[in-house]
Amino acid sequence: MARNEHEAYETFIKGIxxxxxxxxxxxxxxxxxxxTNSAINAVxxxxxxxxxxxxxxxxxxxxxxxxxxxxxxxxFIIIIATFVTVADYTLLALVPKVHKELxxxxxxxxxNCMILGRQEAFASRNTVRLAVMDALGTSGGFMVALFSxxxxxxxxxxGSLFGVDLFGEHFEPWVIMILPPGGFLTLGLILLFFNWVxxxxxxxxxxxxxxERVASDG
Amino acid sequence: MKQKDPDLLLLHxxxxxxxxxxxxxxRDVLYALMPVTVAALWFFGLGALLVLGACxxxxxxxxxxxxxxxxxxxxxxxxxxxxxxxxxxxTLPPGLPIWMxxxxxxVAIGLGKVIWGGLGHNLFNPALLGRAFLLxxxxxxxxxxxxxxxxxxxxHVSASNLALPFMQTKVDIVSSASPLGLxxxxxxxxxxxxxxxxxxxxxxxxxxxxxxxxxxxxxxxxRDLDWRxxxxxxLTVVMFSGGLTLVDAVRFPSxxxxxxxxxxxxxxxxMATDPVTSPLTPRGTWIFGIGVGVLVVLIRVFGGLxxxxxxxxxxxxxxxxxxxxYTQPRIFxx
Numbered sequence: 265m266a267r268n269e270h271e272a273y274e275t276f277i278k279g280i281x282x283x284x285x286x287x288x289x290x291x292x293x294x295x296x297x298x299x300t301n302s303a304i305n306a307v308x309x310x311x312x313x314x315x316x317x318x319x320x321x322x323x324x325x326x327x328x329x330x331x332x333x334x335x336x337x338x339x340f341i342i343i344i345a346t347f348v349t350v351a352d353y354t355l356l357a358l359v360p361k362v363h364k365e366l367x368x369x370x371x372x373x374x375x376n377c378m379i380l381g382r383q384e385a386f387a388s389r390n391t392v393r394l395a396v397m398d399a400l401g402t403s404g405g406f407m408v409a410l411f412s413x414x415x416x417x418x419x420x421x422x423g424s425l426f427g428v429d430l431f432g433e434h435f436e437p438w439v440i441m442i443l444p445p446g447g448f449l450t451l452g453l454i455l456l457f458f459n460w461v462x463x464x465x466x467x468x469x470x471x472x473x474x475x476e477r478v479a480s481d482g
Numbered sequence: 483m484k485q486k487d488p489d490l491l492l493l494h495x496x497x498x499x500x501x502x503x504x505x506x507x508x509r510d511v512l513y514a515l516m517p518v519t520v521a522a523l524w525f526f527g528l529g530a531l532l533v534l535g536a537c538x539x540x541x542x543x544x545x546x547x548x549x550x551x552x553x554x555x556x557x558x559x560x561x562x563x564x565x566x567x568x569x570x571x572x573t574l575p576p577g578l579p580i581w582m583x584x585x586x587x588x589v590a591i592g593l594g595k596v597i598w599g600g601l602g603h604n605l606f607n608p609a610l611l612g613r614a615f616l617l618x619x620x621x622x623x624x625x626x627x628x629x630x631x632x633x634x635x636x637x638h639v640s641a642s643n644l645a646l647p648f649m650q651t652k653v654d655i656v657s658s659a660s661p662l663g664l665x666x667x668x669x670x671x672x673x674x675x676x677x678x679x680x681x682x683x684x685x686x687x688x689x690x691x692x693x694x695x696x697x698x699x700x701x702x703x704x705r706d707l708d709w710r711x712x713x714x715x716x717l718t719v720v721m722f723s724g725g726l727t728l729v730d731a732v733r734f735p736s737x738x739x740x741x742x743x744x745x746x747x748x749x750x751x752x753m754a755t756d757p758v759t760s761p762l763t764p765r766g767t768w769i770f771g772i773g774v775g776v777l778v779v780l781i782r783v784f785g786g787l788x789x790x791x792x793x794x795x796x797x798x799x800x801x802x803x804x805x806x807x808y809t810q811p812r813i814f815x816x
Contacts, residue, residue: 436579436650440619449593456597 272397279401286409287458291378296410297447299369303426306414308362310407312351312370317379317403318396319347321387325395328388340383341374348373378406409454416450417441502705504601508561510706511752514697515568518748521693522686526576526628527635529643530686534571536580537612540587541567548596562601566590569609569752572687573745573792574616577628579645582620586612606799607756610749610792617792627660627683660684661743662788684744691742698751707755710767715750716741718775726783734783746778749791759799766802766809773798 285291295313300306320343324331331339352370355363363370373379382402387395415425421441423431440446522530545563567587574583590612598604617624628640660683682689701707719740726734741747754760754774761770774794781790 431648434650435648436582436620436623436645438619439621440615443618445618 268393272394275394275397276401276404279398279403280405280408283402284405284409284458285378285402286406287455289378290455291381292376292406293451294372295369295376296413297444297451299366300410300414300417300447301421301442302365302418303411303414304362305365306410307407308355308359309366309369310403310410312348312355312366313373313376313379313406314400314403315351315354316344316347316373317382317406318399319350320344320379321382321395321399322392324383324387325390325392331388336388337380337384340380340388344379344383345374378402412454413447413450417446421446504562505560507706507757508565510701510704511565512561512568514700514706515565515572515687515752517693517696518572518687518690519568521690522572522576525689526686527638529628529639530576532580532639532643533574533576533578533583533686534568536583537571537574537587537590538564538567540584541570541591542587544588544591544596548592560601563591566595566608566612569687570612572748573609573613573685575624575627575684576686577626577640577642578616578623579649580643581645581647582616582623586616589615602758604758605803606796607753607759610753610796610799613792614796627663660788661739662782682743685748687748688745691747694747694751698747701751701755707751708757708760708767710764711755711760711771712750714768714771715754715775715778716746718772719746719779722776722779723783726779740779740782744782744789745791749778749795750774754795754798759802761802761805761809763806763809763811766805769805769809770798770802773801 279285283289286293286296292313295309299309320340323343324340348371351373352363355366355370382399386398390398418441419425419430420438422437423429423435429435438446441450519534522534541563567590570586570590571583574586590608593615594606594608594611595601595604623642626642628642687694698707698712702709720737723735723740724737727736735743754771761767774791777794777797778790781787781793787793
């Protein structure tokens with residue numbers, strides 16, 4: 265049981281950090297760039313994606329032995345689309361303003377390759393428990409990425425976070441951050457940072473290995 | 483043995499070094515820009531010095547920051563970062579808050595040069611990239627042209643220059659439209675002598691056409707500049723806008739006005755000729771120059787913006803690899 269616990273935890277953490285869907289796998293770029301011009305939109309998008317991914321991973325993992333291999337992709341898509349429809353109407357009923365801002369990007373969650381990728385690569389081959397942990401981790405990672413991008417863009421582009429004014433009325437907004445180029449720039453810089461961190465880590469591991477080799481030789 | 487315009491020049495082993503290095507070329511451009519810089523200081527006062535200084539500081543600090551992490555200390559010594567900063571500063575309006583100018587310098591070097599792999603690897607002109615970023619980020623301060631110093635003291639600094647970082651300029655600057663804006667939106671022509679000698683509103687370095695031309699001639703004598711690029715740009719603009727003037731002299735500006743107004747001379751002489759971002763072959767440079775000229779007139783006359791030199795050069799920068807590929811000289815004998 266302890267090993268199981270550990271495995272589930274590993275799966276969860278992997279999605280958030282080491283295999284982060286955005287920063288490492290570079291998946292789901294469309295919603296990432298399109299809806300992150302404010303933190304609230306980013307979080308709503310992340311929430312909707314979390315709901316869809318967890319729900320469909322759960323169903324796919326539960327029904328995996330009854331889905332014929334030849335039509336599995338369409339089967340996954342039907343399950344995903346069902347959850348997307350639920351998310352779409354829920355957002356429309358609860359937060360119509362946010363729903364209006366996100367616009368076509370909610371139905372487009374169906375086409376998010378990150379979600380289909382998790383079904384094909386993980387949920388259809390693992391137990392329900394692991395699949396749900398993986399879905400939670402992956403969409404958690406997606407949420408972290410969306411939020412960091414949305415927060416940076418809203419703070420610089422509007423001087424506010426979640427609509428709360430941060431700098432007073434004399435703030436000079438960075439118009440570009442609200443516009444699409446700001447999304448590309450910010451995402452590029454974050455990816456740059458992530459690659460740099462990974463590189464430094466690899467370098468460090470190599471150095472430690474080298475030092476150990478020298479030590480064991482000597 | 484002297485051939486006229488040889489297609490192929492064969493040389494023997496003891497080759498003479500021409501004596502031209504990257505730092506010396508960069509220094510030449512800096513010298514060529516000195517008269518314009520001094521004129522900018524004269525016309526706009528100490529504020530201009532602050533803006534230029536902030537740009538250069540941003541550019542040099544960024545270059546330095548990335549050269550320590552990459553252990554490339556020598557990249558600071560070739561003065562290219564100073565030149566980028568100065569060129570960027572000359573394209574900015576004199577009343578710009580200095581924190582924005584500093585940010586522009588950081589972006590110009592960081593996004594315009596370092597990220598591509600340093601000097602010689604960038605696709606776009608770094609100074610223009612910095613300016614494009616600033617224009618997209620702060621559209622209002624970037625198009626607010628403060629009036630000339632006039633009779634005020636040299637040491638008078640406009641309050642807008644000294645806005646705190648991330649804060650807005652207080653709206654007390656005396657501003658009016660630049661000659662191009664007047665032409666486009668009010669069809670009012672600025673007298674040509676004002677344009678030539680710098681007695682107009684505009685960016686720091688675009689006010690004095692004559693001094694820019696002088697610097698260009700110096701660079702041409704020193705062989706630091708491919709004369710084909712400015713000549714083809716200016717000729718294209720003259721012919722295109724001349725043709726338009728023949729059609730309707732009220733709506734379209736005269737060729738001379740087109741040449742001496744806005745940043746055309748600054749762009750054509752100092753930015754389009756950047757050896758890194760312009761084509762290598764003579765045929766390619768003609769195509770490049772004509773492309774820039776056509777785009778400049780198209781954007782100025784038919785586009786929504788009063789000035790189009792920056793976007794014209796950036797667009798043709800993007801086309802440069804393609805031009806280079808299609809104008810590659812045939813391998814001899816094939």
